[in-house]
Amino acid sequence: MIRNFNRMLIALSLLLVLILIAGCTGKTAPTPPSSNLPPAKPVNDPVLPAGYVILDRQVGNITSDGKPRDILLIGRKPNANSNFTDDLSLLVRDETSPNAVTVKLPNVGGYDSKLFVGEFDGDKINDVFVTIPTGGSGGIMEHRIVTFSGEPKVIFGSSENKGIVAAGRFVDGFKFELRERSTERTVAIDLISKMNTYVKANLYDTTGKLLRQQSGSVNPFGELTPVDIGRDGTYELRGQQRITGMYNADTVGYIYSIWKYENSVWIPKQIEASSVLLDFAMSK
Incomplete structure (x- = not known):
């Protein structure tokens, strides 16, 4: 009797195991993700038209409400194999x-453009x-400043990027005479470090006498850096411009200037002109 009862328990146990196995094998296993699927985009990235890319990105408080904004610099790549971008724009979003x-x-393009957020x-x-x-080849940089307090507008554009406007000419004694427009002041830049170059070019004789009339020019900003000179939280701009002589690669000096935004206008507060005492290209 007991032996028969034990046999029944064993049979029931085997039956229960078979039922459990059948139930497990009847379930559908979850499908693994396909390795061919593209990775999910970050939720913060906007959908851009074909050929457009995000060049730089910053987060900052740029409106009167004090909320942080996502600030993106976007441009179009005409050539996928080049870093050059044009059709630049700023895209500002509140998350x-x-x-x-x-x-x-508008009307600007370049390489490796960057953003800076400041007042x-x-x-x-x-x-x-x-x-x-x-x-x-002239090392020219374009700069723009956009304010978003109130109606967004460009407060530093292509005309401001010209920087200091001046005209120059070579004069006797291995000198370059530069006349700055806003101050109407003239400064003589020493060219003695390039004396041999100008003698070989038949611009001067060995005594420093000018053999022909030759003018020069001033390039737009090659550098423009935010600097808080007054340490009051408002940035000024420190700029550098190259003075060119016989041709664009002929550097005769530099103009250094400091600019401040006053009454809706950028005003130069300091202007300096320097001579090239040692030319990098000639010192190799």
């Missing part, structure tokens, strides 16, 4: 709102400073 503000930066116009609200290396 709590689907709305975005776009400001176009420039004196209203104690940050602005957006854009640096755009043009990639030209």
Whole structure:
């Protein structure tokens, strides 16, 4: 009797195990993700038209409400194999709102453009400073400053990027005479470090007498750097411009200037002109 009962228990146990196995094998296993699927985009990246890329990105308080904004510099790559971009624009977004503000930066393009967030116009609200290396042989840089306090607008554009406007000419004694427009002052730049070059070019004789008339020019900004000179939280701009002589690669000196935004205008507060005492290209 007991032996028969034990046999029944064993049979029931085997039956229960078979039922459990059948139930498990009847379930559908989850499908593993396909390795061919593209990775998910970060939720913060906007959908851009074909050929457009994000060049730089910053987060900052640039409006009067004090909320941090996602600030993106966007450009178009005409050639996928080049870093050059044009059709630049600033895209500003509030993460709590689907709305975005776009400001176009027309007629400018370059390489490895960058953003800087700081206060420039004196209203104690940050602005957006854009640096755009043009990639030209003259080392010219384009810069833009956009304010978003109130209606967005460009407060530093292509005309401001010309910097100090001056005209120059070679004169006797291995000198370059530079006349600055806003101050109407003239300064003589010493060219003695390039004496041999100018003698070989038949611009001067060995005594320093000018053999022919030759003018020069001043390039737009090659560098423009935010500097808080007054240490009051508002940035000024320190600029450098190259003075060229017989041709664009002929550097005769530099103009250094400091600019401040006052009454909706950029005003030069300091202007210096320097001579080239040792030319890098000639010292090799």
